[in-house]
Amino acid sequence: MGIRRQAITVLALAAMFALPACREGRVTDYTVPKEKDPELPPAEAGGAQGGDSQPGPGGGMAGTAVPTAGGASLLWTAPAAWRQKPATAMRKGSYDVPGADGVADLSITAFPGDVGGELANLNRWRGQVGLPPLSDAEVPGAVVRVQSNGLPFVVVDLASAQSQKRLLGAIVPFGDGTWFFKLMGPDKVVAAQKTAFLDFLRTVKPGPAP
Amino acid sequence: MRNLALQFRDFFVSLKLTIGLLVLGIVLIFLATLEQADLGVWGVQQKFFYSLFVLAKLPGTSLLLPVFPGGYFIGGMLFLNLAAAHLHRFKLTWRKIGIWLTHVGLLILLVGGFLTSLLQQEFQLVLDQGGTKNYSESDRTCELAVIDTTDARTDHVVAIPEGILEAGDPVQHPALPFRVVPKAFYPNAALQMRRDAPGAPPSLATAGMGPQIALTPLAVTYKEDDRNMPAAYVELVGTDGSLGTFLVSTELGMPQHFDYAGRSWKIVLRFERRYLPFSVTLVKFSHDIYPGTDIPRNFSSRVRLATPGAGEREVLIYMNNPLRAAGLTFYQQSFANEDRTSILQVVRNPSWTLPYVACATITLGLLVQFGFHLIGFFRRRSREEAART
Numbered sequence: 001m002g003i004r005r006q007a008i009t010v011l012a013l014a015a016m017f018a019l020p021a022c023r024e025g026r027v028t029d030y031t032v033p034k035e036k037d038p039e040l041p042p043a044e045a046g047g048a049q050g051g052d053s054q055p056g057p058g059g060g061m062a063g064t065a066v067p068t069a070g071g072a073s074l075l076w077t078a079p080a081a082w083r084q085k086p087a088t089a090m091r092k093g094s095y096d097v098p099g100a101d102g103v104a105d106l107s108i109t110a111f112p113g114d115v116g117g118e119l120a121n122l123n124r125w126r127g128q129v130g131l132p133p134l135s136d137a138e139v140p141g142a143v144v145r146v147q148s149n150g151l152p153f154v155v156v157d158l159a160s161a162q163s164q165k166r167l168l169g170a171i172v173p174f175g176d177g178t179w180f181f182k183l184m185g186p187d188k189v190v191a192a193q194k195t196a197f198l199d200f201l202r203t204v205k206p207g208p209a210p
Numbered sequence: 211m212r213n214l215a216l217q218f219r220d221f222f223v224s225l226k227l228t229i230g231l232l233v234l235g236i237v238l239i240f241l242a243t244l245e246q247a248d249l250g251v252w253g254v255q256q257k258f259f260y261s262l263f264v265l266a267k268l269p270g271t272s273l274l275l276p277v278f279p280g281g282y283f284i285g286g287m288l289f290l291n292l293a294a295a296h297l298h299r300f301k302l303t304w305r306k307i308g309i310w311l312t313h314v315g316l317l318i319l320l321v322g323g324f325l326t327s328l329l330q331q332e333f334q335l336v337l338d339q340g341g342t343k344n345y346s347e348s349d350r351t352c353e354l355a356v357i358d359t360t361d362a363r364t365d366h367v368v369a370i371p372e373g374i375l376e377a378g379d380p381v382q383h384p385a386l387p388f389r390v391v392p393k394a395f396y397p398n399a400a401l402q403m404r405r406d407a408p409g410a411p412p413s414l415a416t417a418g419m420g421p422q423i424a425l426t427p428l429a430v431t432y433k434e435d436d437r438n439m440p441a442a443y444v445e446l447v448g449t450d451g452s453l454g455t456f457l458v459s460t461e462l463g464m465p466q467h468f469d470y471a472g473r474s475w476k477i478v479l480r481f482e483r484r485y486l487p488f489s490v491t492l493v494k495f496s497h498d499i500y501p502g503t504d505i506p507r508n509f510s511s512r513v514r515l516a517t518p519g520a521g522e523r524e525v526l527i528y529m530n531n532p533l534r535a536a537g538l539t540f541y542q543q544s545f546a547n548e549d550r551t552s553i554l555q556v557v558r559n560p561s562w563t564l565p566y567v568a569c570a571t572i573t574l575g576l577l578v579q580f581g582f583h584l585i586g587f588f589r590r591r592s593r594e595e596a597a598r599t
Binding site (some may be wrong): 033121127 | 344353359362363364365366367368369372373374381383385405408409464465476485
C-alpha cells in the first residue's frame with residue numbers, strides 16, 4: 001500500500017468519524033390547515049399536556065420538582081383514615097383526606113429561606129380560597145401561634161362562603177427553610193377535620209440530622 | 211519512511227487487529243447491557259454505540275474523559291481492517307469470488323449499520339380512539355414553532371429545531387417580521403406557578419405566561435419510563451425593538467398568542483413534528499389477553515388512512531405486522547390511557563434495505579465458496595477412485 005493510498009485511507013477514516021458531528025437541524029417553514037389550540041387546563045390542577053394523551057410522566061406542573069429545603073427533615077404521624085399519596089419532588093408529604101362531602105388535599109412542602117415572609121404566605125393562601133389580602137397590622141388577629149415539640153407553628157383557618165373552600169394551614173420555620181402544612185378542600189370536609197389536623201400538627205417533630 | 215508505511219499497512223491488515231476489535235465489541239456490548247438498566251435503550255445507544263469513545267466523568271469534576279472505544283470507533287476500524295486486509299491479501303480471481311462476496315457483504319453490513327445510526331428517524335404517533343392526526347412527533351427532540359395564524363383557514367409555521375436553540379443562534383427567517391433570539395435552553399426543566407414557589411429566582415421572561423411561571427432546570431433523563439421536558443427563554447426582536455422574552459416549554463402544552471406587524475402569531479415549544487402526506491384516524495385499539503389471565507396476547511390498532519385526492523383505506527397494525535406507507539413504517543409500540551390511546555412508532559430509515567442486501571451477498575458468497583470446495587472435493591475423490599481402479 002503506497003503512501004498516497006494510506007493518506008486516502010486516513011482521510012476516509014477521518015471523514016467517517018467526523019460525519020456523526022453533522023447532525024445539525026435547519027429552520028423549515030410550511031403551511032398546514034388551521035389547528036385548534038389544546039384547551040387550557042384549570043390553573044389549580046396545573047395539568048399542561050392538553051389535547052391527546054401523551055405517554056410518559058411529566059403530565060402536569062403540580063407534580064414537578066422545585067428546590068425544597070434540604071438538611072434535616074420533620075417527621076409526623078398522620079391519622080389512619082388519611083390516604084397517603086406518592087410524594088412528588090415538590091411535596092415532602094401528600095395525603096387525601098376523605099370526608100362525607102368529598103376529599104380534601106393535605107400537602108407538606110418545604111422551601112429554603114423564609115419564602116417571602118409570613119404576610120406574603122398568609123395572603124397567598126387567602127387568595128387560594130378567594131379571600132382578600134390582609135395588611136401587616138391585621139396579621140396578629142388572623143393567626144394562632146402554637147409551640148409544639150420545640151417548633152413555633154403559625155396556624156390559620158381560612159374559609160370563604162363564596163368559594164365554599166376552606167384552608168387549614170400551618171407555617172413552621174425549621175433549619176434553613178420553612179415548612180408548610182396545608183389542608184385544603186370543600187369547606188365541610190376540612191371543617192370536620194380541624195381537630196384531626198391540629199392533633200396531627202402536634203405529632204410533627206424534628207427528625208434526626210442527615 | 212517506507213518502513214513506517216509498511217508498519218502502518220501491517221497494522222491495518224492484521225488479523226490480530228480483527229480479533230482485538232471483536233473482543234472490544236463484545237466487551238462494549240456487555241458494558242452497555244449492564245448500563246441499560248439506568249440509561250435505557252436510547253441512552254445506551256448514544257453513549258456506547260453512536261459515539262467514537264465512551265465518555266465518563268472524572269470523579270469529583272464535570273470533566274468527561276474517554277474510557278473505552280465506542281461503536282463508531284470499533285465499527286470504523288473493523289471496516290478499515292476488513293477493506294485493507296482484503297485489498298492487500300486477496301486477488302480478484304474466479305476461484306476467490308466467494309470470499310470476495312462474503313467480505314463485500316460484511317462491509318455493506320457495517321456501512322448499513324453506520325448509515326442507520328445517522329439517517330434513521332424515529333417518531334411517535336399518539337392517537338386517542340376516534341382521534342385523527344396528520345403528523346407524528348418525536349419523543350425526544352423539540353422545536354420552537356412560530357406560527358402566523360392570521361389566515362382563517364391555514365397556519366404558516368416556521369419551525370426552529372432544538373439544536374439552534376441550544377446553540378443560541380439568532381434566527382432571521384424571511385417568513386418572520388422579527389428576529390428570534392434564543393436566550394437560554396434547558397434540555398429538561400420543571401415548571402411551577404410562581405405563586406406556589408415564592409422563593410424562586412426572578413424570571414427572564416417579560417411577555418406571555420412566562421413572568422407567572424418559575425422554572426427549575428433538571429438533569430437530563432434517559433430512562434424508558436421518563437421523559438425530558440425541554441424549556442427555553444426566547445426573545446423576539448422586531449425592527450423597532452424587542453417584543454419581549456417568552457418562556458416556552460413542552461410542559462406548557464398550549465401556545466402563547468401575540469399580535470405584531472398587523473398579523474396574529476403564536477409561539478410554542480413542542481416535540482418535533484413530521485407531517486404525513488395523509489391523516490391517520492384510530493378506529494379501534496385492541497388489547498387482547500389470554501382467557502382467564504392478564505397476560506397480553508396481542509395489541510392491535512385499526513386505523514383509517516385518508517390521503518387527499520386518493521380516498522381512504524383501513525389498515526390493521528399489530529405486533530410484527532407494521533404498516534409501510536410513504537417511505538415510513540408504522541409499528542404498534544405501546545398504549546396508554548386505559549387502552550383508549552394507541553402509540554405507534556413511525557420510522558423512516560432510507561438505508562433499511564442494506565442489511566438485506568448484505569445478508570443476501572454474504573449468503574451468495576458462502577454458497578459459491580463452499581460450492582467450489584464441494585466440487586473440488588468430488589473431483590478429488592473421483593480422481594482417487596480412478597487411480598485405485
